[in-house]
Amino acid sequence: MPPPVKPAPVKPSPPGRGDLDAPPPLLGRWRNLYLLVLGTLGALVLAFWLFTRAYS
Amino acid sequence: MTAIDWTVLVGTIAFIAIYGVWKTRHVQSAQSYLRGDDDLRWPTIGLSIMATQASAITFLSVPGQAYEDGMRFVQFYFGLPIAMVIISAVFVPIYYKLNVFTAYEYLEKRFDPKTRVLAATLFMIGRGLAAGISIYAPAIILSTLMGWSLNLTNLVLGTVVIIYTVSGGSKAVSQTQKQQMMVIMGGIVVAAIVIAYRLPDDVSLGTATSLAGALGRINVVDFEFDLNNRYNFWSGITGGLFLALSYFGTDQSQVQRYLGGRSVAESRLGLLFNGMLKIPMQFLILFIGVLVFVFFLFERPPVFFNQPTLDAAKRTAQGPAIEALEADWQRAFEARRDQAVALTAALDGGDALAEAAAREGLQASHARMNAIRAEAKAVIAKALPSAELKDSDYIFVSFVLKYLPPGLVGLLLAVILSAAMSSTASELNALGSTSVVDLYKRLLRPDADDAHTLLASKLFTVFWGCLAVAFATFAALVDNLIQAVNILGSIFYGVILGIFLVAFFLKRVRGTPTFAAAVIAQGTVVALFFTSEIGFLWFNVIGCSLVVGLALALQVVLPGGGRAHPEGESA
Numbered sequence: 039m040p041p042p043v044k045p046a047p048v049k050p051s052p053p054g055r056g057d058l059d060a061p062p063p064l065l066g067r068w069r070n071l072y073l074l075v076l077g078t079l080g081a082l083v084l085a086f087w088l089f090t091r092a093y094s
Numbered sequence: 095m096t097a098i099d100w101t102v103l104v105g106t107i108a109f110i111a112i113y114g115v116w117k118t119r120h121v122q123s124a125q126s127y128l129r130g131d132d133d134l135r136w137p138t139i140g141l142s143i144m145a146t147q148a149s150a151i152t153f154l155s156v157p158g159q160a161y162e163d164g165m166r167f168v169q170f171y172f173g174l175p176i177a178m179v180i181i182s183a184v185f186v187p188i189y190y191k192l193n194v195f196t197a198y199e200y201l202e203k204r205f206d207p208k209t210r211v212l213a214a215t216l217f218m219i220g221r222g223l224a225a226g227i228s229i230y231a232p233a234i235i236l237s238t239l240m241g242w243s244l245n246l247t248n249l250v251l252g253t254v255v256i257i258y259t260v261s262g263g264s265k266a267v268s269q270t271q272k273q274q275m276m277v278i279m280g281g282i283v284v285a286a287i288v289i290a291y292r293l294p295d296d297v298s299l300g301t302a303t304s305l306a307g308a309l310g311r312i313n314v315v316d317f318e319f320d321l322n323n324r325y326n327f328w329s330g331i332t333g334g335l336f337l338a339l340s341y342f343g344t345d346q347s348q349v350q351r352y353l354g355g356r357s358v359a360e361s362r363l364g365l366l367f368n369g370m371l372k373i374p375m376q377f378l379i380l381f382i383g384v385l386v387f388v389f390f391l392f393e394r395p396p397v398f399f400n401q402p403t404l405d406a407a408k409r410t411a412q413g414p415a416i417e418a419l420e421a422d423w424q425r426a427f428e429a430r431r432d433q434a435v436a437l438t439a440a441l442d443g444g445d446a447l448a449e450a451a452a453r454e455g456l457q458a459s460h461a462r463m464n465a466i467r468a469e470a471k472a473v474i475a476k477a478l479p480s481a482e483l484k485d486s487d488y489i490f491v492s493f494v495l496k497y498l499p500p501g502l503v504g505l506l507l508a509v510i511l512s513a514a515m516s517s518t519a520s521e522l523n524a525l526g527s528t529s530v531v532d533l534y535k536r537l538l539r540p541d542a543d544d545a546h547t548l549l550a551s552k553l554f555t556v557f558w559g560c561l562a563v564a565f566a567t568f569a570a571l572v573d574n575l576i577q578a579v580n581i582l583g584s585i586f587y588g589v590i591l592g593i594f595l596v597a598f599f600l601k602r603v604r605g606t607p608t609f610a611a612a613v614i615a616q617g618t619v620v621a622l623f624f625t626s627e628i629g630f631l632w633f634n635v636i637g638c639s640l641v642v643g644l645a646l647a648l649q650v651v652l653p654g655g656g657r658a659h660p661e662g663e664s665a
Binding site: 060061062063068071072075076078079082083086087089090092093094 | 168172175176178179182183303304306307310312313314315316317327357358359362363366369370373374377
């Protein structure tokens with residue numbers, strides 16, 4: 039039996055990086071985190087509008 | 095400046111630069127230089143993204159804009175959180191999947207080499223000029239006010255940035271930006287507290303806001319649709335969205351910040367961190383400008399904030415005219431101060447009639463001061479025809495130098511220089527990377543080994559750094575520095591974004607139609623810039639829409655354009 043031949047190193051291809059579908063560390067799903075960011079934007083615009091009305 | 099200020103300033107800047115060099119002393123591969131070691135966590139990515147965008151111009155121009163024009167500039171950022179969500183959901187997974195070093199690499203996989211090279215070239219033109227302004231902006235103002243040599247300031251600032259950027263590449267940029275952002279955020283908070291403390295004893299923060307509101311400075315949100323109005327809700331949420339999408343999603347100086355993340359999740363969290371914090375941060379910087387405005391209701395401001403220019407004008411034949419205007423200015427200021435005191439008392443006492451009368455008086459006396467200021471600028475223009483009359487960029491730093499205690503002056507100058515260095519470093523790093531990855535290695539030396547690529551990356555970074563310093567040295571002061579950078583960005587960003595949107599979302603459109611559409615759209619935007627009065631934020635929408643529309647049309651007219659690589663097709 040011939041000795042096992044060590045396979046030549048294969049260049050990794052295509053080298054994608056990491057888990058593309060990993061969940062976020064909070065709120066369970068990315069969609070929820072996106073809604074949090076957009077909700078914060080809405081809240082800020084509302085707060086700024088009230089601020090403008092109160093002081094202009 | 096006192097010795098304490100110099101110690102704080104030089105100590106802060108030197109510490110950050112030395113830290114950057116030391117922390118990244120083991121960077122010895124092109125991969126490590128161009129993208130770090132793919133090990134960045136989201137706080138570093140988020141701070142790095144914010145530091146890249148927050149240039150010195152942010153701290154020189156923005157408070158001055160609030161002083162002159164109120165807080166409406168914050169609306170410019172309303173599209174940013176939406177852009178962060180879109181980039182996190184669509185752009186980041188594709189960049190990670192294709193394992194690219196630059197955003198433009200993706201365009202070759204999706205279209206063809208010429209589209210990649212076109213986008214990379216448009217980026218380098220716009221960003222190369224902006225890098226010069228990033229150095230020039232703080233240098234011209236600080237050298238004017240402090241009596242420093244402009245060329246020496248440009249040179250020192252540029253050299254420090256080049257040293258640590260070339261030393262550690264992308265990793266050095268991210269690591270130093272974390273420190274710089276901490277200095278910046280700390281400086282902003284301290285400045286806000288100190289300015290509020292410097293207001294008269296009977297002027298609370300609420301009263302100060304009312305005084306500013308009476309003179310039109312609390313104009314944060316405006317829902318009226320007007321194409322010629324640069325800053326309202328609609329231009330911010332549409333033009334601002336397009337600009338932010340293009341800047342954060344396709345500008346290599348930003349893409350490089352999150353490509354070095356440990357995972358898709360870390361990159362997304364860094365972007366969303368920016369989406370949550372950017373608007374409150376800009377609001378606070380604008381509010382600092384408003385507080386400076388209120389401070390000068392009780393303390394006489396100069397009739398022209400660029401003091402050296404004012405002094406030079408006084409030494410000409412127009413000197414007596416300026417001195418006469420300064421006497422008028424003093425009287426008008428005293429009248430306005432009396433009205434501000436009356437309005438403060440009326441607000442405290444809850445007397446509605448007295449409040450209305452004092453408000454009217456305050457507005458009239460403020461209008462009188464504005465008229466004298468305009469007259470003074472006209473006389474300065476007569477005395478010194480080449481003088482820059484826009485002095486709003488000098489307002490905040492003049493206040494810092496004259497009214498902040500020793501130590502804090504050094505800290506605030508460190509904030510301004512840290513911001514200049516952080517954005518310039520990202521720009522040089524990205525310009526060097528794009529030059530090597532998208533042009534040099536792609537077109538000239540495709541067989542270059544790792545050591546050669548690393549050396550070329552460093553040399554190109556030095557080249558762009560020297561070019562930026564040279565541009566900064568020979569540039570003339572433009573209208574308003576932050577607007578100059580944004581206008582420059584808007585001319586190119588819309589077209590670049592259009593190319594990427596076609597790539598991501600219009601799978602059937604090929605390379606040649608997209609390339610032709612981009613060339614036509616860029617020509618149209620440049621022509622509109624020179625011939626129309628359209629607000630600059632709309633160039634993003636126009637450029638992007640033109641590319642998308644023309645690419646769709648040309649795809650039908652031009653049969654068999656470029657190829658569409660299967661890897662790049664999915665969005």
